[in-house]
Amino acid sequence: MRHALLALTCLATPLTAQECGGSIDSFRQGVLAEATAAGLDPQAARDFLNTASIDQSVLNADRAQGVFQLDFVTFSRRLISASRLQNAQVYGDRYDGIFDDIEARFGIPRGVLLAFWAFETDFGQIQGDFNTRDALFTLAHDCRRPELFRPELIAAIELYQRGDFPLNTTGAWAGEIGQVQMLPRDIIENGVDGDGDGHVTLKTSAPDALMSAATLLADLGWVPNQPALQEITVPAGLDWTLTGLDKEMTVDQWRALGVDIRNGAAPAGSLPASVLLPMGRNGPAFFAYPNFRVYFEWNQSLTYVLTAAYFATRINGAPVYDAGNADPGLSGDQMxxxxxxxxxxxxxxxxxxxxxxxxxxxxxQQEQARRGLPADAWPTLDLLNAL
Structure with a gap:
């Protein structure tokens, strides 16, 4: 579920994120010492760690995330298909009572969870076949992001000690487990028994996975019964320097400038919003509300979270966005x-x-403004050449 930005837990000690690389045996002993210092059973930690190994395929996957170089229109059209929309309706109906309970308790529309469920595992059908223990061991040993993955490795040891983490557990390359791909610390903090069987089983129980995901979103700051994203129309003469996720005005203030909701009802005029132009002033346009920022706790790729938030609106009844006629963007090498x-x-x-x-x-955007270009934060070949 969360691939990049992870909150620290009580399991993190001053040693966390300081030790990476080096010999595997030395690294293994360091993790064992940290787990023991965190209060975990030394024998359980040894049993967990003794046969853990480095998985080169995990490192290969970590370095090969070129899909996030795609622009929003290309990426969203690739991920959102007619069959996924149809399956969202099927699974929404199948677990209607769970989604109603989630909306009543947390104020989270079903489309939000259905979108992530679809993107992460195709509604539980493709959960990943990487050995989770080895994936976490590998990424904690790797020195690119040890501060993120070492605490997850310690948390996995705790789950193992509880009897909730078989050593043959499989999942995504980044260590996420189950139908909505939750990391070990998230499972410890937000795992919920949604089906009432006395266990939190995220791989096989959709109610457990959905209730756990909703609890996590609430914990991350989801504001009940507020939107996250809504398509808008923008006037040609808008001051483009006002746009971007780093600026906010109220809905009423934006509407006074000629920005308007494309379809559906407008939220409260006092609700803060950012104008998001993923492909510049001539492409799609959206209001990003405070709940949109919660998505970045799930994944830090703007293209991914925008697509997920947009797909949620589609599931909830919004029409296809107006793609406009965006200026050609840059290739990966040009970027x-x-x-x-x-x-x-x-x-x-x-x-x-x-x-x-x-x-x-x-x-x-800052450089566009400095050079007198339309400051819509969409890089073009003209800007590259000017630099």
Whole structure:
């Protein structure tokens, strides 16, 4: 479920994220010491760790996330199909009572959970075949993001000690487990027995998975009965420097500038919103409300979370977005060049990875404004050439 931004738990100690790389045996002993210091049973930790191994296929998957270089229209059309929409209706009906309970308790529309359920595992059908223990061991040992995965490895040991983590558990390459792909710490903190059988079984029980996911979203700050995303129309003369997720105004203030809801009812005029233009002023346009930011606790890719939030609106009855006629974007290699040139000018773009993330968008918008270009945060070849 959450692939990048993970909250620390009480299991994290001062050793967390400080030790990575080096010999496997030394790393294994360090994790054992940390688990023991966290109060876990040393024998359980040894049993868990003794046969854990590095999985090169996990590292390969971690470095091969080129799908996030796709633009929003391409990415969303690839992920959202007629069959997925139809299956969302089927599974929504099948677990109607669970979704009604979730909406009553948490104020989370069913489309939100159905969208993630669809994208993560195709409604539980494809949950991943990576050995979860080895995936977490590998990513904690790797020095790219140990601060994220070492605490997850310790949490997995706790689940194993409880009897809730067989060593042959499989899931996604990044260590997520079950139908909505939850990481071990999230399972410990937010796992819910949704079907009343006395166990939290996220791989085989849809009620457990859905109730656990809803509890996690609530814990991450979901505001009940508020939208996350809504399609809008924007006037041609809008001040584009006002757009972007780093700026907010109320719905009423935006509407006074000519921004309007494309379909459906407008929320309370006092609700804060950002105008999100994923492909610039000539492409699709959305209001991103406070709940939209919760999605980034699930996944840090703007393209992914925007697609998930949009798919949720489709499931809940919204029409297909107006794709507009966006200016041609940059290839992956060109995006890397752009990011390198922005870095040379002193901008923090979060690394030259070829992915148009929020930091790159902010830098692009600032440079567009400085050069007198339409500051809609959509990088084009004209801007690359100008740099």
């Amino acid at each position: 890397v060049q752009l990011q390198e040139r922005l870095q040379a000018l002193g901008y923090d773009v979060g690394g030259a990875d070829g992915i148009l993330g929020e930091k790159t968008r902010e830098a692009v």
